[in-house]
Amino acid sequence: xxxxxxxxxxxxxxxxxxxxxxxxxxxxxxxxxxxxxxxxxxxxxxxxxxxxxxxxxxxxxxxxxxxxxxxxxxxxxxxxxxxxxxxxxxxxxxxxxxxxxxxxxxxxxxxxxxxxxxxxxxxxxxxxxxxxxxxxxxxxxxxxxxxxxxxxxxxxxxxxxxxxxxxxxxxxxxxxxxxxxxxxxxxxxxxxxxxxxxxxxxxxxxxxxxxxxxxxxxxxxxxxxxxxxxxxxxxxxxxxxxxxxxxxxxxxxxxxxxxxxxxxxxxxxxxxxxxxxxxxxxxxxxxxxxxxxxxxxxxxxxxxxxxxxxxxxxxxxxxxxxxxxxxxxxxxxxxxxxxxxxxxxxxxxxxxxxxxxxxxxxxxxxxxxxxxxxxxxxxxxxxxxxxxxxxxxxxxxxxxxxxxxx
Numbered sequence: 001x002x003x004x005x006x007x008x009x010x011x012x013x014x015x016x017x018x019x020x021x022x023x024x025x026x027x028x029x030x031x032x033x034x035x036x037x038x039x040x041x042x043x044x045x046x047x048x049x050x051x052x053x054x055x056x057x058x059x060x061x062x063x064x065x066x067x068x069x070x071x072x073x074x075x076x077x078x079x080x081x082x083x084x085x086x087x088x089x090x091x092x093x094x095x096x097x098x099x100x101x102x103x104x105x106x107x108x109x110x111x112x113x114x115x116x117x118x119x120x121x122x123x124x125x126x127x128x129x130x131x132x133x134x135x136x137x138x139x140x141x142x143x144x145x146x147x148x149x150x151x152x153x154x155x156x157x158x159x160x161x162x163x164x165x166x167x168x169x170x171x172x173x174x175x176x177x178x179x180x181x182x183x184x185x186x187x188x189x190x191x192x193x194x195x196x197x198x199x200x201x202x203x204x205x206x207x208x209x210x211x212x213x214x215x216x217x218x219x220x221x222x223x224x225x226x227x228x229x230x231x232x233x234x235x236x237x238x239x240x241x242x243x244x245x246x247x248x249x250x251x252x253x254x255x256x257x258x259x260x261x262x263x264x265x266x267x268x269x270x271x272x273x274x275x276x277x278x279x280x281x282x283x284x285x286x287x288x289x290x291x292x293x294x295x296x297x298x299x300x301x302x303x304x305x306x307x308x309x310x311x312x313x314x315x316x317x318x319x320x321x322x323x324x325x326x327x328x329x330x331x332x333x334x335x336x337x338x339x340x341x342x343x344x345x346x347x348x349x350x351x352x353x354x355x356x357x358x359x360x361x362x363x364x365x366x367x368x369x370x371x372x373x374x375x376x377x378x379x380x381x382x383x384x385x386x387x388x389x390x391x392x393x394x395x396x397x398x399x400x401x402x403x404x405x406x
Contacts, residue, residue, distance in 0.1 A: 051113035084144030115231035223291030257293035289348025
């Protein structure tokens with residue numbers, strides 16, 4: 001079980017700013033509290049956003065950190081084929097019917113980070129009752145992944161919509177979406193049209209694959225799942241249960257990522273039932289480090305790629321390298337810096353002992369947010385912020401700065 005570390009507060013002014021922003025973005029509904037990603041733009045609750053919010057809250061408001069995670073599991077599916085799934089969006093006011101056919105939730109998921117977030121919160125503010133409340137929910141969601149999203153049994157789950165990745169409009173999804181150099185409007189229209197197909201097929205991964213729909217075994221998503229399974233094992237151990245099952249499953253996912261998705265040269269997502277490699281360059285392979293999915297030589301190759309000029313920009317890390325034809329620093333997901341992605345890469349660098357690179361990434365992310373504001377995503381060359389201001393997950397810069405190696 002991971003040792004709890006106490007880390008000193010190093011950035012009190014920035015912490016106060018983050019606390020003020022997150023407090024202003026809080027919503028109370030039906031006896032629960034959550035943090036909207038941004039006022040007037042993202043008013044609903046998103047799965048991985050709430051996990052990131054909880055990770056930041058643990059520095060100054062552990063009660064809200066716990067509430068954030070307890071609220072996000074409240075919409076876990078309890079019956080039917082998708083029992084156990086935690087939806088990527090929760091509609092606390094019941095506004096979801098038009099798009100999803102469900103009043104209070106979406107019908108897809110997002111990267112599983114709840115166990116990771118819960119364990120980080122517990123490490124700083126131990127609370128076994130909190131872990132016990134979440135534990136069965138976490139067991140159920142990973143059982144759902146195995147049952148519904150791994151049709152070929154290779155320990156790699158399949159995404160059925162780009163929204164599940166969190167990288168909504170990245171160029172890596174153009175080919176499996178049947179798009180070629182789409183405009184932003186074309187890409188958005190295709191994502192919305194895909195929802196109708198998901199509803200018609202009951203979100204059944206195997207049927208969707210057979211129909212030629214979007215079906216991708218994504219490297220970063222599966223690496224995140226490996227880390228979440230490891231955290232689930234730590235939670236089980238803390239509660240006096242046997243974490244060996246979850247640790248073994250994490251190991252199986254890590255091996256699958258190593259052997260099927262990652263090489264020392266390039267990492268690739270796999271698309272469709274024939275597992276066609278998607279070879280377009282992106283920052284996704286670096287997230288293999290977060291999940292412990294790289295052998296030492298693979299990690300060294302990834303860090304060498306990461307610190308090359310086309311990724312190690314003035315403000316790293318663009319999700320598309322700056323020398324790629326698809327790179328567009330000011331277009332949504334086409335080459336911007338995203339705090340969520342930076343945080344995952346940062347934690348992976350720490351995991352593999354690349355302290356200097358982790359420190360640089362933390363420092364540049366902090367500087368980018370402090371100088372340009374709490375935006376959704378940023379220009380990797382100038383630091384300019386895009387998307388709504390007062391974006392909650394930009395506060396991840398605080399977590400990176402507070403936990404960076406001295």
